[in-house]
Amino acid sequence: MKQNDTRKALTNELHRVEEEIRRHYANQKAETSRLQTQVTQLKNDKTALEKEILRLQGRIEEIELQIGEDEINK
DSSP states (O other): OHHHHHHHHHHHHHHHHHHHHHHHHHHHHHHHHHHHHHHHHHHHHHHHHHHHHHHHHHHHHHHHHHHHHHHHHO
8 A cells, every 4th residue: 555655756756846846847948939039030130230230331432532531622
């Protein structure tokens, strides 16, 4: 009888631990997905900022050329 009680207690504990592992795995999967979405958004933001920097550098060069031409024409 005692052996059956021990077996039942261990089986219940095993099921509880398995359920807890499943729950943690699901939480980890959701967190991984959330972080991957953030990484993707940050990469997109970085690309957009790099493009904007290039555009602004081009504009600065244009303005510098205009200033240089204005100085020559004075």
